[in-house]
Amino acid sequence: MSSAPAPLEYVLSPSQIEKFEEEGYLVLEDVFPHDVLQHVIDAISRDLDSKASAAVAEGRLSRDYAEYDFEHRLAMINDENPKIASSMWDFQVALPEFFDLISYKRVVDIAQQLCHSEEIIASSVYRLRPKVPRHMLSAVPWHQDSGYFEPSCDKDLILTVWLPLVDATQDNGCMWVIPRLHKGDVMQHEPDGIKHYLQIRDESIKDESKWVCCPVKKGGVFLVTNRTPHASFENKTDRVRWSMDLRYQAASLPTNAKITHSTANIVVDGDDGVPLSCNPPEPDFLVRSRLHPDQVLKTGRDFIQLRQDHKYKASTNRWNYSLTERSEGSNYAEDKEEESNEEKKDEK
Secondary structure, three states, X not given: OOOOOOOOOOOOOHHHHHHHHHHOEEEXXXXXXXXXXXXXXXHHHHHHHHHHHHHHHOOOOOOOOOOOOOOOHHHHHHHHOHHHHHOOXXXXXXXXXXHHHHOOHHHXXXXXXXXXXXXXXXXXXXXXEEEOOOOOOOOEEEEOHHHHOOHHHOOOOXXXXXXXXXXXXXOOOOEEEOOOHHHOOOOOEEEOOOOOOEEEOOHHHHOHHHOEEEOEOOOOEEEEOOOOOEEEOOOOOOOOEEEEEEEEEEOOOOOOOOOOOOOOOOXXXXXXXXXXXXXXXXXXXXXXXXXXXXXOOOOHHHHHHHHHHOOOOOOOOOOOOOHHHHHHHHHHHHHHHHXXXXXXXXXX
């Protein structure tokens, strides 16, 4: 049974929608209130505390650095043991509190308006991004998110909502973007030097006159399409630039969410009939629906269970890049960080 559409709490102006559609990105202020972000920050801090305490007990860390605040603690831990810092990256931290961000009404309002649909899929392809000073994996090269997605979704909008948990500045590694290129095709990508990230091969992106710096204050968001080239560079401060990125799409696009599909625009894997989503390794879920409100995911506990039950599907190997190689790249970076830390100790 369908439900009446709920009024929007965060309404975009026509000029904001036009900027996003024409430029391929948009920065908004005051989307997340302090208490909503603090709820997630506290959960991340507890997870880090657990990892640090375990590392001390196992002899992998000399102390837990609990005297440092949220913006400094992981940086101090990284200087001693970079593997602990790496364990906080991407989807290695899965917390019920993340669901509270993904399903937060204001951000889903924004997704509804930009995806032009009342049926919204959220992806649990969230990324927790602690940009640690002096860490090899902190700088992310120029790429389009579609480089990581299925080719069948190239022409569709997969909205990325990037939100900092601290003020994101040019010095600590905010996002950079090249506007208007999202109207073209997905550019050729290749694995970076250690095969951790994908990077655009086209030399034209090196024209710095076209780059736009996008600082975002805590509580705000940076919105970008899946075909908009973007990057973030080295964190030159002594603080960790914590952020998360979330993704949304219309339910009419390919999705592995367990929902009633209302269109024929679904690509199906022939092996077992599971819909092949725009990013198959991770599970999608319905986050807003007027047609099927009973199928909307409701709780953080359900979110964690969904991730645990998801049947892994490999993505199309489009650029000679795989999740296995990405893991190997992470291990290489950790080893190099440890070597660098040992050299610093010897110098002292």
